[in-house]
Amino acid sequence: MENVFETLKERGFIQQCSNEERVANLFAEKQVTYYVGFDATAVSLHVGSLVPIMAMAHLQRAGHTPIAIIGGGTTMIGDPTDKTEMRPMISAEQIEANGAGILEQLQRYLKLDNRAGRFLNNAEWLLSLNYIEFLRDIGKHFRVNEMIRAEGYRQRLEREMGLSFLEFNYQLLQAYDFLHLFQRYGCALQLGGDDQWGNILAGVELVRRIEGKRVHAMTFPLLTTAGGAKMGKTAGGAVWLDAQRTSPYQFYQYWINTDDRDVARFLAYFTFLPMEEVRRLGRLKDEESREAKAVLAYETTKLAHGASEADKAQAASRTAFGGGGMDLEAIPTSAIAANRLHTGIPIMELFHEVGLATSRSEARRLIQQGGAYINEKQYRAIDTVVDAKLLEENALLLRAGKKRYHRVVQK
């Protein structure tokens, strides 16, 4: 079997590495325990976390042991790295709840049964730290002059934002995590986004000073779409891995709407397809690239939500955009009382009510600008009244713009 390191490299996962050769050998020589920290500020992970997740999955498939940690302790501080503002602090209970959701999602990609892999909350060891001891044992190993040279801190220091002492300690805590995981589980490698490079190295350094052992760091490139947007952000907000927050259909649509220029890269990152296949799909041009996008969308959805959901999403997407009717299952639907429909509802009110417009004024603009459709027929008159006569098979299919649909049924 080929070295996972090569696999990761070929697929574009590796941005920086403390020492390429050593890390590559490490994987070849023995089973490696590695860790990645996840942000616990939300109940669900989103598409942006998929890079580390996929990297972890590749490694686990090659027989190595992942540890996913959520920052129960560190999240309560807020990571200043590359943030223009301080992150909001959240409560321990909230983090606990978020952790449960995150674990569930990770388990679709990773085996975290405390043998093949682990899921830990760093609150477990951080909360019991004693300040004096921490300063004495850990704090003495850090040089402030080095720390403030880090890009993230420097920006905060130079701009007017300021940096609180609390946030400044983030790096120490993250380094301490690494030390702890090394001591307790023999964890020898930390992975993270490239913005974490400095923090990860701080951990490497700390382990070296205290334990005299060499551990390693590896970072992933920070992904943005070709359009310059952050991964996983859309107009409607983040694209979550949680089916409750982002339906498998929406998830599928996110991927199928990928910019042409990103398709090949994304296939390598977000699917397990062999690289030959990835390259073949990546070579498709113009209209043909839709095939590649369909594969990307299907594979990613399958990983996140399972094959049957992926099939459904794919079918829904095809009928919706392939000229056929919509797959009714996939469209958000709301019920409206029959008598209201018989009386008639002003079109503005209807679009607002079902959430296709956030206010009546927005609905008004939408309609006036020709973006409002009922049963695929455009309505531009704001005084249109929608009543039961427009029902088709007992339902109305509302559309705002090109892609946002909503179905209304009688109650």
Add this chain to the structure above:
RNA sequence: GGGGGUGUGCUUGAGCGGUCAAAAAGGGCAGACUGUAAAUCUGUUGGCUACGCCUACGGUGGUUCGAAUCCAUCCGCCCCCA
């Protein structure tokens, strides 16, 4: 503790006491064009019981016929000194 500065809509950022729902850019949304892509062009971008009304320029009070614009005070942030 002392001194100076700053706080505007989703973001950045203009803003003479009336003509400011607030310039400009970015972002968003919609339309045209398209391949459910990109680029481009056009329109639009606080709310409402809608040619009018309401809410908004950190909070609270005040001056004024009238305040985002002036004053006081409080809060947050930044810089310098201690």
